[in-house]
Amino acid sequence: MAKPELNLLSCAFSEFTKASDSLMTYYHSLETQIRQLKEQVEEKNNQLEKARKYLHTILDSLPVGVVVLEKGPEPVFSNKNAKKLNGAGFIDSLKSSGETFGELKNRTGCFRWRREALNNGFEGREVVVFEDVTQMEKMKERLERDERLRAMGEMAARIAHEIKNPLGSMELFLSMLQQSKLRKVDRKYVDYILFGVKAIDRVINNILSYTRPKTLVLQEERLADLVNDTVQFMKVSIKSRDISTRVETFHERPFVFDPDLMKLVMMNLFANAMDAIDEKGCITIAIKEDRGYVVVSVCDDGVGMTEEVRKSLFNPFFTTKDKGLGLGLFIVYNIVKAHGGYIEVESQPNTGSMFLIYLPEKRI
Numbered sequence: 001m002a003k004p005e006l007n008l009l010s011c012a013f014s015e016f017t018k019a020s021d022s023l024m025t026y027y028h029s030l031e032t033q034i035r036q037l038k039e040q041v042e043e044k045n046n047q048l049e050k051a052r053k054y055l056h057t058i059l060d061s062l063p064v065g066v067v068v069l070e071k072g073p074e075p076v077f078s079n080k081n082a083k084k085l086n087g088a089g090f091i092d093s094l095k096s097s098g099e100t101f102g103e104l105k106n107r108t109g110c111f112r113w114r115r116e117a118l119n120n121g122f123e124g125r126e127v128v129v130f131e132d133v134t135q136m137e138k139m140k141e142r143l144e145r146d147e148r149l150r151a152m153g154e155m156a157a158r159i160a161h162e163i164k165n166p167l168g169s170m171e172l173f174l175s176m177l178q179q180s181k182l183r184k185v186d187r188k189y190v191d192y193i194l195f196g197v198k199a200i201d202r203v204i205n206n207i208l209s210y211t212r213p214k215t216l217v218l219q220e221e222r223l224a225d226l227v228n229d230t231v232q233f234m235k236v237s238i239k240s241r242d243i244s245t246r247v248e249t250f251h252e253r254p255f256v257f258d259p260d261l262m263k264l265v266m267m268n269l270f271a272n273a274m275d276a277i278d279e280k281g282c283i284t285i286a287i288k289e290d291r292g293y294v295v296v297s298v299c300d301d302g303v304g305m306t307e308e309v310r311k312s313l314f315n316p317f318f319t320t321k322d323k324g325l326g327l328g329l330f331i332v333y334n335i336v337k338a339h340g341g342y343i344e345v346e347s348q349p350n351t352g353s354m355f356l357i358y359l360p361e362k363r364i
């Protein structure tokens with residue numbers, strides 16, 4: 001090969017080597033950049049994942065349910081509380097409603113909700129926030145009941161007091177009349193009137209004794225023993241009927257209460273449960289503890305009651321029975337109240353009822 005050509009070739013090689021060196025350097029720098037970019041993307045992904053987890057933790061720890069809805073049947077997002085409460089078919093009923101806020105009551109409780117359309121690129125979606133206000137509603141109902149029964153009790157006591165004096169005089173004069181010489185038929189009439197007067201007197205005494213503030217005769221006992229004894233005693237009257245009874249004890253410790261009055265509570269609740277069962281049924285009584293309270297639940301699978309009946313249950317003289325006086329639950333209410341406790345009732349027509357008596361385990 002001629003020298004000029006050799007020089008040319010060597011020049012070309014050196015240029016090629018230079019170019020390939022610079023390519024290599026460029027490639028390495030690109031590689032470094034890609035690695036750095038990858039690391040940055042990974043870091044950003046980690047940060048995003050952390051932010052997502054943080055947001056979900058916050059949303060899950062909220063005491064309310066948060067749901068994001070789109071067109072489809074399933075929510076796009078539900079926080080922990082929403083998943084818990086959604087079982088009640090809450091979202092389905094919400095979808096069909098055109099309201100933007102409201103209150104919803106079903107068998108699982110009472111919920112207050114509000115919905116808001118999303119924007120900033122999330123158009124077409126809406127967020128629904130709902131709050132379980134069951135406990136709050138129960139407490140509100142209890143306070144209203146306390147106020148109503150206090151006023152009713154006061155009025156009943158005042159009326160009873162006013163009736164009692166003339167009734168006493170009537171009874172006295174009737175007894176005097178009974179001792180005088182009377183025709184047989186007149187004596188019979190006097191007997192009838194006296195019978196009626198005595199019946200009214202019994203009712204009045206009942207009202208007076210259960211509307212006055214109670215003085216409790218306290219003793220330390222196991223409530224489970226008292227419940228078992230009362231059930232055994234009451235069972236005598238259901239012998240001829242197909243009613244089974246069950247007592248479940250989850251609280252054994254003795255605590256302070258008035259045994260005679262608590263027996264009266266149990267007897268009234270048991271009698272009502274028996275009345276609620278038509279032909280065949282079961283009464284279950286359980287003793288448990290719940291946040292510092294001893295709870296006795298009396299549950300029957302009888303006729304149950306409407307919401308209307310449930311709201312008036314404790315009113316004096318409220319009864320749906322032909323031979324009922326409507327004083328049983330008023331008495332129960334007053335006794336439980338005197339113990340510093342409270343009552344809750346859950347019931348559905350044709351399903352049964354459950355009365356829950358909450359008694360504070362420690363008296364203040």
Ligand SMILES: Nc1ncnc2c1ncn2[C@@H]1O[C@H](COP(=O)(O)OP(=O)(O)OP(=O)(O)O)[C@@H](O)[C@H]1O
Nearest residue numbers: 272273276304319320321324325326327328329353
């Ligand atoms: N377990 C129950 N299941 C269904 N309804 C009930 C139950 N307990 C009470 N009720 C309803 O509440 C009403 C009031 O009960 P409450 O015990 O105060 O009076 P009563 O049973 O009618 O009469 P009494 O004064 O003889 O007890 C009842 O008439 C009944 O309608």
Ligand SMILES: [Mg+2]
Nearest residue numbers: 268272328329
């Ligand atoms: Mg009763």
